[in-house]
Amino acid sequence: MSEPVLYGHPDSGHACKVALALELAGVPHQRIWVDIWAAPETRPAAFLAGSPFAEVPLLVIDQQPYVQSGAILLEIAQRYQVLGGDSHAGLRRARELIVWEANRIGMCLPQIHYAAKVQNQGFPPGALDWLRARYQVDRANFDRLLGDAAFFHGDAPGVGDCAIWGYTQWINRMGVEPTTSMLRWIDNMRALPGMKTPESFFPN
Ligand SMILES: N[C@@H](CCC(=O)N[C@@H](CS)C(=O)NCC(=O)O)C(=O)O
Incomplete structure (x- = not known):
């Protein structure tokens, strides 16, 4: 193999x-x-x-x-x-986080990120306002999902953390405001061996 x-x-x-x-x-x-x-x-x-x-x-x-x-x-x-795949509860959490990410924060952040890269070219009027308004909801839900835990899967990261990391890693370059919890989680993620x-x- x-x-x-x-x-x-x-x-x-x-x-x-x-x-x-x-x-x-x-x-x-x-x-x-x-x-x-x-x-x-x-x-x-x-x-x-x-x-x-x-x-x-x-x-x-x-x-x-x-x-x-x-x-x-x-x-x-x-x-x-x-990374969560070793238990029923871990997998359930993984599915919920991954679907949330794909529908929500992983929908608006890549677009906002890309718009900044191409100086908004090709984005119709209002599109970015709409994406930023969605992000306001997503950042509040990010905090709800994370709570006081170190990672979205609890004390250790899981595949849900990997999904959310994809674009959140560039949050400081996008002109949108991270939450305090987001910054704490980003620090935890950056400190991971690997x-x-x-x-x-x-x-x-
Ligand atoms: N929904 C896909 C999105 C993948 C995607 O959009 N990939 C982009 C880079 S972020 C790509 O390969 N773009 C090249 C192209 O479309 O030609 C996933 O979650 O994997």
Whole structure:
């Protein structure tokens, strides 16, 4: 059996979520940089064969492709019995956090992040106001979900923390206000052995 292969790029919070989970879980794997800013058809053939939308992250385990970051995180948790995947309660928590992230904070933050990168070009009037208004709700719910715990999964991080980390890691660059709990959690996440910068996860 060969090691799992993760395709990603440092600008992709979605890819960082998966890289972080594999690292925290201590799963030996290879990481391959894919140019997400180049035309999709120029990306490696093995990547295009496994990723139907030519998007990162793509994780290949035993020749089987896995796409969609939240689904990949759940696959990792269950397959390796790690990061919440080792108990019914941990998995329930993981599912709830991952679905919340994808629908809410993981919807508006990537867009706000991208808008800042392209000087709002292509964003119709009002779009950013709408995203920022959604973020106000998301930041309050972030605090509710975290409570006083160190991590969203409790004393130790789980795949739900990895999902939420994806874009929250860049909160200080987005022109939106983090909460005090968010800053405390970000410090906890940064202190984890296995935490890396996006560029260290996916060097070119
Ligand atoms: N819903 C997907 C989103 C993946 C995604 O949007 N990937 C972006 C980078 S963050 C990508 O590969 N973009 C390249 C392209 O669309 O050509 C997930 O959760 O994995």
